[in-house]
Amino acid sequence: MTRASGVLLPISSLANAEGIGSLGKSAYQFVDFLAAAGQSYWQILPLGPTSYGDSPYQSFSAFAGNTNFIDLKTLVDWGLIEADDYQGVDWGNNPEQIDYAKVFYHKRPILEKAVASFLKQADSDPDYQTFVQDNQDWLQPFAEFMAVKEYYDLSPISDWPEAIRLKDEEAVEAILVQEKNSLNYHYVSQYFFFKQWFALKDYANQKGIYLIGDIPIYVASDSVEVWQTPRYFKLNQSGQPQVVAGCPPDAFSSDGQLWGNPIYDWETMAKDNYQWWIKRIQASLNLYDMVRIDHFRGFEAYWEIPASAPTAASGKWVKGPGLDLFLAIKEALGSVNIIAENLGFLTQEVADLLEVTGFPGMHVMQFGFSGEDSSDLPHNFNKNSVAYVGTHDNQTALGWYLGQDAASRYYIDAYCGRQKAESVAEMLNRSLAASCSQTVIYTMQDLLNLDDQARINIPSTLGGNWQWRMSATALTYSLVKDLYSLTRLYHRLPIVKNFP
Secondary structure (H helix, E strand, O other): OOOEEEEEOOHHHOOOOOOOOOOOHHHHHHHHHHHHOOOOEEEOOOOOOEOOOOOOOOEOOOOOOOHHHOOHHHHHHOOOOOHHHOOOOOOOOOOOEOOHHHHHHHHHHHHHHHHHHHHOOHHHOHHHHHHHHHOHHHHHHHHHHHHHHHHOOOOOHHHOOHHHHOOOHHHHHHHHHHOHHHHHHHHHHHHHHHHHHHHHHHHHHHOOOEEEEEEOOOOOOOOHHHHHOHHHEOEOOOOOEOEEEEEOOOOOOOOOEEEEEEOEOHHHHHHOOOHHHHHHHHHHHHHOOEEEEOOHHHHOEEEEEEOOOOOHHHOEEEEOOOHHHHHHHHHHHOOOOEEEOOOOOOOHHHHHHHHHHOOOEEEEHHHOOOOOOOOOOHHHOOOOEEEEOOOOOOOOHHHHHHOOOHHHHHHHHHHHOOOOOOOHHHHHHHHHHHOOOOEEEEEHHHHOOOOHHHOOOOOOOOOOOOOEOOOOOOOOHHHHHHHHHHHHHOOOOOOOOOOO
């Protein structure tokens, strides 16, 4: 990685008149903003279809796209729907906050109309036929999973009859015969998503902007992967998780974090030479230019919790696949552009794994001001790293600063050399930009100096997260000028545009 910078902004947080950010005009405008401001990266959150709780880290599929991000105006341009089909829809009272319930109820019927229009001409669309053929490995299982899920009113796998949960072929086929419209919908809507996504990615690359994607280490218990390939997970004979993932108790939580994701059966995956992971990384690197893998430490050792446990406190550390996994990936795919999210409870073994892979790790400045000489203070950053003031799981810079006591704020100001007219976020972003990290990523909320009303996620809480959206007037000329000046001052401007 060369010395550069970028911005973290989820697709869902883009501004538009469709209730949730999309792959339409505002996404292209954001690319233009990044290019004009001298940035090299746009980091996003996972793109998979979300389930209950709306978290992008709990998805129905590790390969499918979130159809809520399909841009409706583009479907009008394709001649599949009319503008009247979505203009005037009640997407919610606050354009800077996603109302997921309204998006859920209003967007699907509009997409169904577009799918029906498309199916009348699908046979004459060679791109669609190619898409289906090239993605059949994950597309067919996903469409079948969603069709069955909709047959059971979107209930989770754990509530399905045992014959369906264990994928009895005759029982499943009987449902799929009745759900032909649902199958078609998921095939075509995935085509819409990926067609729009790759058009956006191509535009960004031509502008010199790399896309940094994000993949969760685990899949959701209610996912096509658990249903389709149960051998890769520690499940009982009824198809239910025996153990689940989480984090141990720490200074922030005496109970730890109980995520509930099923744990991989790494021994079985190793016997298969990690083919599922190789396919996942390959698919991700097709979607993005670089991939951040969440919870990297779980590859060295992971916190395993009995599925019946009420909290994460009764879990234990279990060794993960370690270097073997990444050697298999390298043998199959060559050198890959991976960023390791190496936050949380770290050991020397995790540090050694990171070093031997050569992947850049992460630093978060908010973790650094603890009164000690922390590795998350800018003067201690590893050069081969990606650094942040805060991530999507943190408070905004302003919200975090305001939550500190007077002595801590005095130290932060002194350490960062706060200038007279500087806002809190400007001070912290400047210190970040000046650091020796090869890559720094600003959050959009911090560039706008917003408080915790704009926070994206509070870990271990359900509801009220993933809702923030950027104002339609946020991308001003003044912001472009200031970010460009900061980027130039600390030698983070792109040197070579090496895209076709």
